[in-house]
Amino acid sequence: MDNLVIPTFAAIAALLAAAVILLSMRGRAVRDISESARSALITGALPVAESDKPDAAAALAAAEAVGSAMIQAGYSVETVQDVLGDIARVNGLPESEVLVFPNALLVSARGQGQHRTGAVASGSGQLLFSQIDEVQRTVDAARTGLLDPVSTVERIDRIRAMVPNHGPVARVIGYAFLSGALSVLLGASWTGVSLAAGLGVITGAALLVSERVPRRYSALITVGIAFCVALVVFLLLRGGFGSGILAALLAPLVVLLPGALLTTAVLELSTGQMISGAGRLAAGAMQLVLLGAGIVTAGALVGVPDFDFSENPELLGPIAPWIAVAVYGVAISVHRCAPRRSLPWILLVLYVAYSAQVLGDLAVGGVLSAFVGALVVTPVTALVARQPSGPAALVSFTPAFWLLVPGALGLLGVADVLGGDSTAAASLVATLSTMVAIALGVLAGSALSNRMQRPAL
Structure with missing residues (x-):
């Protein structure tokens, strides 16, 4: 019971605080x-x-x-x-x-x-x-x-031609903290958090290298990153480490998960953009296949013990995820070189997104909680974008979107399909449901956002 009471009150308090901040700034919501x-x-x-x-x-x-x-x-x-x-x-x-x-x-x-x-x-x-x-x-x-x-x-x-406002070393370290923070949100132990941060260093460095190589090699880099991450995790699992390190398999790969791409595809298909929506859907599915292929190859090489990917032991306690949200916000801002003035706003949107998802999960369940999160976050990002120091809506929305990790279930489902698991269909259906829920949440939230548009000349 205590494990539910603390997150519930924390989520309500975070949403109330965000509402007070946004309402107090409404009169100054004028990047005019x-x-x-x-x-x-x-x-x-x-x-x-x-x-x-x-x-x-x-x-x-x-x-x-x-x-x-x-x-x-x-x-x-x-x-x-x-x-x-x-x-x-x-x-x-x-x-x-x-x-x-x-x-x-x-x-x-x-x-x-x-x-x-x-x-x-x-x-x-x-x-x-x-x-x-x-x-x-x-x-x-x-x-x-x-x-x-x-x-x-x-x-x-x-x-x-803009030069990144953070150097490559800072960006790699930022990705390590990003990976560690997400592993906390996925229910890792301290060992799992440390492992995720270490693998985040490797993944972050590989992503920076990939920015400088021809695009035709991106598929090989994606498979290589997934293979290396999965290989290390599977070897440690076979070495006797518990399920607390499972989050380290997903956390370093979060930026590679095509959740945003797949959700945008569903959004465009629902609004009649058939060519674009179908193209994004195919590209997102291919990205999942590449990631799944890397994981399956690593599993075939070293063998995979029997465990449950969906297990979430919450070993670090109910307060740890709320601290991890702040660490994640700072880390993603450094890795993706967000404007320094935008950090407080990104953190505000992240806490709104996480709080809405926590309350939505308690009220209506996991898939519909994604709808609640997208519904709440979309108008909030529009209001933040109107502040003189606020970033573009896409800048604050993207980190919040990655908190929902809609591609994670799909990645596991594709990995199960490639590995011959007969239960993989359930994961793929859950992924599709999550994408549709987020897309509908964005559409509904956009109806509120349209009321916040700047006046035209």
């Missing part, structure tokens, strides 16, 4: 137009000038640059289309058409007798949180006419 304008003018940008004849070529270049950066940052197809449509209209080309794919886009800039068409592929690799935040600021300025097309392209180029 004047601030963006001052920022644009300081960097030498000019507002879009009124003209009888718009420049279709310049508008097309701006749309291509912004769209490519947004796709690389991980925005949904619908969001990219809305933004590029606004950019076209503000530049006097309201008849423009945009076709967005998960890794490319086609733009036809049309209006007032002009017609220019272009196609561009998104950049390779992931953008860091600091880059995503600057992309969002550029989007806000470009879609409202505060940035002219030439300045928009120049700013996107500067964003792509």
Whole structure:
């Protein structure tokens, strides 16, 4: 009973504290137009000038640059289309058409007798949180006419050339703490936490190396990381270590889990974006297969003792997960190079997400708790993004999303399928249910978020 009372009161207290903070800041929820304008003018940008004849070529270049950066940052197809449509209209080309794919886009800039068409592929690799935040600021300025097309392209180029605000050693150490904190949330023992942190060092270093190698080798790196992590864990299990180290199998792989990709796929399929949704779904499934293949190969090499992946002994007590959430927030901010001013907001969103999930789990069960978490977090990130020091909604939402770890069950299900386990279907069904629940939660939360949009000029 005590194990339920403490998390329940902690979750309620965290949500109440977050509500007080957000309500007190509501009157100042204004990353307003004047601030963006001052920022644009300081960097030498000019507002879009009124003209009888718009420049279709310049508008097309701006749309291509912004769209490519947004796709690389991980925005949904619908969001990219809305933004590029606004950019076209503000530049006097309201008849423009945009076709967005998960890794490319086609733009036809049309209006007032002009017609220019272009196609561009998104950049390779992931953008860091600091880059995503600057992309969002550029989007806000470009879609409202505060940035002219030439300045928009120049700013996107500067964003792509940004230097990480943390060095490689700090980022690897950050990943080690990230892995250790997530192992606490997954129910590890102290031995398991130490093991997860150690494997996090190896995984973090491998991920940094993967940023500098051609994309065609990413599949080999994914399988290699999963194999090494699983090999160490399986060897220690066979050496007599208890189930408290099982979390170390999943925690170091959390960034590689395609939970966000799969959930975005479900979200896009539910909104009629069939090509993009199906493409993301296939890519996410393939990522799970690669991770599962690495784990199964390690198991086949050394053998796997009989144990239950879903076991959650909570060996560190009911307070440890709440401390781990803060450690995770700081660690992911360092590893993904979030803007320093955004750390308090990321921690706030993380505690809201975790608290909502804890209460949702107690009230409606595990799968629906993911719906509750997404429903609560989506409008909170929108409100945070409106604060003068708040990061882009995607920056604060992504770490919170990884707390839900919707890809974990799917990873285990795929591993079971590859290993011939007849019970794997249950894990895969649970994963699909979790993805649908999160997608519906995001859709419902977006309805509230739309009421918080900044006023247009």
